[in-house]
Amino acid sequence: MTQKGTTFHALPMSEEHAAEICTWQYEPPYNIYGWLPWEQMKALEIEFGDPKLRDTQYLSIVNDTGELYGFAQLFPLAGVTRLGLGLRPDLCGQGLGAPFVSTIVQEAASRQPQNEIDLEVLTWNKRAIRTYENAGFTIHDTYERLTPEGPKLFFCMVYTGVKLK
Numbered sequence: 001m002t003q004k005g006t007t008f009h010a011l012p013m014s015e016e017h018a019a020e021i022c023t024w025q026y027e028p029p030y031n032i033y034g035w036l037p038w039e040q041m042k043a044l045e046i047e048f049g050d051p052k053l054r055d056t057q058y059l060s061i062v063n064d065t066g067e068l069y070g071f072a073q074l075f076p077l078a079g080v081t082r083l084g085l086g087l088r089p090d091l092c093g094q095g096l097g098a099p100f101v102s103t104i105v106q107e108a109a110s111r112q113p114q115n116e117i118d119l120e121v122l123t124w125n126k127r128a129i130r131t132y133e134n135a136g137f138t139i140h141d142t143y144e145r146l147t148p149e150g151p152k153l154f155f156c157m158v159y160t161g162v163k164l165k
Contacts (some may be wrong), residue, residue, distance in 0.1 A: 006063050006096060008103035010072065013058040017068050018048045020093065026089045029124070033086060047073075061085075069096070072104040073100060073109065081108045083119040097131030098163075105135065105159055117159040120145070122152055127154065136161045 018100040022038040025031070037040060038120065048054040048071075050158030061070040069091060073084035085104055108117050121128050122140065144151045 003111070006069070006099065008063060008069060008100055010059045010061055010103055010107040012027070013048055013071060016056075017060040017071070018054060019059075020068055021048070021071055021086070024086075024089050026092075030092075032088075046102040059104070059107060061100060070100060072105075072107070073116050074108050076112075079115055081115045081117050083108060083117065090110045094155050097128075101131060101135035101137075105116075119157055120154045121157060123155055124153075129157070132157050134163055135159075136163050137165050138162065 018041075019038040022035045022041060024034065026033050035047070036044075036049075038049070043049075046050075048058045058073060058074050059070060059072045059074065060068055062068055065093060068088065070085060070087040075084060076081040083104055085101065087100055105117055108115070117130065118140070119137065121132065123129075129139075136159055138160050139155045141156040141160045143154055143156070145154050
């Protein structure tokens with residue numbers, strides 16, 4: 001059972017956590033955030049299936065007892081750390097989003113304190129946008145990007161520390 005007061009910790013992503021993340025199934029329309037099967041990701045060496053990329057960019061987000069709650073990618077750009085993240089599907093909607101995101105922001109800031117922190121989110125994903133705003137992000141740009149399902153509109157949200165609530 002989870003509680004709102006859960007404390008999160010960022011750890012290097014293990015192969016076991018990577019394999020577990022590949023089993024997560026999100027309800028539509030969020031199912032676009034699913035991953036390929038682990039053996040396929042490893043064979044293709046894509047995303048966290050690539051050991052070097054997993055070691056340098058991916059984190060497991062766990063609670064105090066080491067239970068996997070989600071993951072983060074800290075993608076390096078010039079002067080920016082771009083976040084990619086995912087909360088375990090059965091934990092969505094339980095009020096864990098803002099502290100989960102804040103843990104990831106703190107880890108990104110500790111690694112590259114001089115960098116701006118941002119993320120991209122599909123404009124229709126109101127649930128995620130609200131969570132990011134509650135964690136201190138604001139919308140700075142809107143643009144179209146190619147996705148596996150064709151071109152889609154995205155917001156770029158930048159961490160300002162100013163929370164909506």
